[in-house]
Amino acid sequence: MTEFAQLLLWGAFVCYLLSVNLYLLHTLVRxxxxxxxxxxxxxxxxxxxxxxLGLRWYLAGYLPVTNLFSTLFFFSWALAAxxxxxxxxxxxxxxxxxxxxxxxxxxxxxxxxDSALKPLIPALDxxxxxxxxxxxxxxxxxxxxxxxLGVLYLFQRxxxxxxxxxxxxxxxxxxxxxxxxxxxxxxxxxFGGIWAQIAxxxxxxWNIKGLWSFLIWLFYAGMCHAKFxxxxxxxxxxxxxxxxxxxVLFTYLGIGLLLSSNHxxx
Amino acid sequence: xxRFRTMLTDLWKLCCSLKLAIVLATLxxxxxxxxxxxxxxxxxxxxxxxxxxxxxWFAAQGxxxxxxxxxxxLYGALLLLLGLNTACCIIDWLGHLRAxxxxxxxxxxxxxxxxxxxxxxxxxxxxFRVAGETLAVGEIRPxxxxxxxxxxxxxxxxxLGSSGxxxxxxxxxxxxxxxxxxxxxxVRANHPLTxxxxxxxxxxxxxxxxxxxxAGRLGTVELRPGSRVALPDGGELHISDYRPNGLRRGNGGxxxxxxxxxxxxxxxxxxxxxxYRLREPLPPALVQTGLDLRPQAxxxxxxxxxTIHYDPGLNLAFxxxxxxxxxxxxxxxxxxxxxxxxxxxRL
Numbered sequence: 001m002t003e004f005a006q007l008l009l010w011g012a013f014v015c016y017l018l019s020v021n022l023y024l025l026h027t028l029v030r031x032x033x034x035x036x037x038x039x040x041x042x043x044x045x046x047x048x049x050x051x052x053l054g055l056r057w058y059l060a061g062y063l064p065v066t067n068l069f070s071t072l073f074f075f076s077w078a079l080a081a082x083x084x085x086x087x088x089x090x091x092x093x094x095x096x097x098x099x100x101x102x103x104x105x106x107x108x109x110x111x112x113x114d115s116a117l118k119p120l121i122p123a124l125d126x127x128x129x130x131x132x133x134x135x136x137x138x139x140x141x142x143x144x145x146x147x148x149l150g151v152l153y154l155f156q157r158x159x160x161x162x163x164x165x166x167x168x169x170x171x172x173x174x175x176x177x178x179x180x181x182x183x184x185x186x187x188x189x190x191f192g193g194i195w196a197q198i199a200x201x202x203x204x205x206w207n208i209k210g211l212w213s214f215l216i217w218l219f220y221a222g223m224c225h226a227k228f229x230x231x232x233x234x235x236x237x238x239x240x241x242x243x244x245x246x247x248v249l250f251t252y253l254g255i256g257l258l259l260s261s262n263h264x265x266x
Numbered sequence: 267x268x269r270f271r272t273m274l275t276d277l278w279k280l281c282c283s284l285k286l287a288i289v290l291a292t293l294x295x296x297x298x299x300x301x302x303x304x305x306x307x308x309x310x311x312x313x314x315x316x317x318x319x320x321x322x323w324f325a326a327q328g329x330x331x332x333x334x335x336x337x338x339x340l341y342g343a344l345l346l347l348l349g350l351n352t353a354c355c356i357i358d359w360l361g362h363l364r365a366x367x368x369x370x371x372x373x374x375x376x377x378x379x380x381x382x383x384x385x386x387x388x389x390x391x392x393x394f395r396v397a398g399e400t401l402a403v404g405e406i407r408p409x410x411x412x413x414x415x416x417x418x419x420x421x422x423x424x425x426l427g428s429s430g431x432x433x434x435x436x437x438x439x440x441x442x443x444x445x446x447x448x449x450x451x452x453v454r455a456n457h458p459l460t461x462x463x464x465x466x467x468x469x470x471x472x473x474x475x476x477x478x479x480x481a482g483r484l485g486t487v488e489l490r491p492g493s494r495v496a497l498p499d500g501g502e503l504h505i506s507d508y509r510p511n512g513l514r515r516g517n518g519g520x521x522x523x524x525x526x527x528x529x530x531x532x533x534x535x536x537x538x539x540x541x542y543r544l545r546e547p548l549p550p551a552l553v554q555t556g557l558d559l560r561p562q563a564x565x566x567x568x569x570x571x572x573t574i575h576y577d578p579g580l581n582l583a584f585x586x587x588x589x590x591x592x593x594x595x596x597x598x599x600x601x602x603x604x605x606x607x608x609x610x611x612r613l
Contacts, residue, residue, distance in 0.1 A: 122434040122455035183594045190587045198456050201465040201575035206315035222291040
């Protein structure tokens with residue numbers, strides 16, 4: 001069963017890898033066939049990825065997002081889902097190259113790591129934990145999408161290429177990604193707080209992870225307000241999206257791997 | 267008069283200002299960013315932050331290490347100002363509710379945030395956290411710093427995993443006010459005993475030496491605080507106290523040096539107090555009664571190790587979280603509704 005899960009995982013990775021190559025070809029040759037093929041591969045990869053996630057969930061008896069492998073794996077799945085959401089809604093086509101490349105990096109970083117399913121410690125054995133991590137990584141995925149859209153906005157501003165959506169749409173998509181990411185991350189913080197209260201007796205921890213998570217929340221709350229200020233439209237907003245994702249990456253990987261916290265990624 | 271009115275209006279506009287909110291949020295973010303860099307470098311200052319309420323921690327460490335903790339006061343002040351700014355925005359919104367009701371979701375998130383901040387401030391100033399409280403099975407002890415409330419431990423047992431390893435500990439506890447049981451709960455991971463702002467968590471379990479077993483002319487006798495033994499001369503032996511670590515109270519590091527305190531009561535005589543240190547021979551008062559007590563083994567009693575937190579703002583925090591969740595759902599619903607109508611929202 002676990003070998004089959006491993007097969008599904010590699011299948012998803014190969015699909016994403018091929019889709020990135022087709023997106024790349026599309027940017028060079030500009031044939032609709034290439035982006036259609038790339039999109040079909042993303043859908044196939046996402047299906048395999050989802051099957052693998054479902055199988056691992058079934059085998060473990062809990063949503064397995066507890067170590068570096070499983071968080072990278074789940075982050076990648078959430079990012080693929082977020083990309084599909086935007087692609088299906090807005091047909092962003094070549095804009096998918098950057099997002100899928102990021103997704104490929106996440107899944108590629110997960111592949112060589114230990115994928116064994118370990119028994120869940122009692123403190124994590126609660127639906128609040130499942131909700132906390134699911135909303136956390138979905139929020140992260142939207143922030144990653146906003147980062148990609150921010151980078152593309154800066155590219156488009158410089159290149160003005162018909163391959164990418166126009167600046168207005170990119171800005172609007174960026175705003176949407178930030179808003180949805182903020183909403184999901186807020187739910188992550190709320191469920192995490194309730195869980196911390198019943199598990200440790202306090203809903204806010206002065207651990208560095210707790211502090212930085214709140215900083216991320218505050219930063220994106222500020223971004224949800226900054227869009228009403230003319231000076232922060234366009235380039236400023238794109239730069240903030242990039243900065244915000246740097247904070248997210250530090251909170252997720254930097255603190256999880258380099259510092260001692262209550263969210264270790266061993 | 268009109269000038270004063272204009273000033274007041276300007277002041278109110280500043281209090282509700284979106285730009286002010288962004289400035290305060292940015293400053294708070296930068297302050298906490300700078301401060302968080304100090305945290306890993308000085309674990310002896312910050313490691314115990316979750317073990318105490320923020321007010322108590324700051325009162326101790328803030329004064330001792332001002333160079334490392336200055337940012338927490340500044341961060342708190344900025345968040346407080348941000349909370350006030352948000353509260354002003356909500357009041358302003360309520361004043362224009364008929365025109366702005368579509369923004370209800372967003373403003374519920376704001377209200378939730380304000381309530382959470384207020385609850386945290388309240389809990390930090392009026393709450394307390396106590397760790398490492400041990401309670402033996404059958405024992406009743408007052409809840410620290412909550413007069414009139416007691417905890418009774420009915421049972422404590424380890425919860426073993428499928429491989430036989432201890433995974434958790436289950437302590438059956440009652441919270442009493444006077445003699446009235448307020449709540450009874452089997453406390454284990456993610457299942458604390460909660461009552462109003464009080465949260466009692468079972469952290470671990472252990473054993474406590476609370477007496478000694480003796481052999482002698484009377485057979486096997488178990489002595490612990492509260493024990494009564496009929497003596498051969500018609501009197502009665504009362505044990506009032508037992509200390510496994512000699513005369514030192516608390517968790518002192520002294521070697522095992524048990525000692526009993528008690529008295530001998532005989533009809534028509536005043537009680538005769540004694541102190542029996544087990545490393546020494548029986549005291550003369552006990553020898554005279556005809557007792558011969560030979561220590562056999564210490565008596566152990568299972569204990570639960572508890573953490574007790576009290577946060578008076580807890581219900582307010584839950585209300586804030588609930589409002590925020592409701593606000594998020596409404597804001598999401600409103601966002602998609604506007605989009606299906608082709609009305610692109612200015613978020």
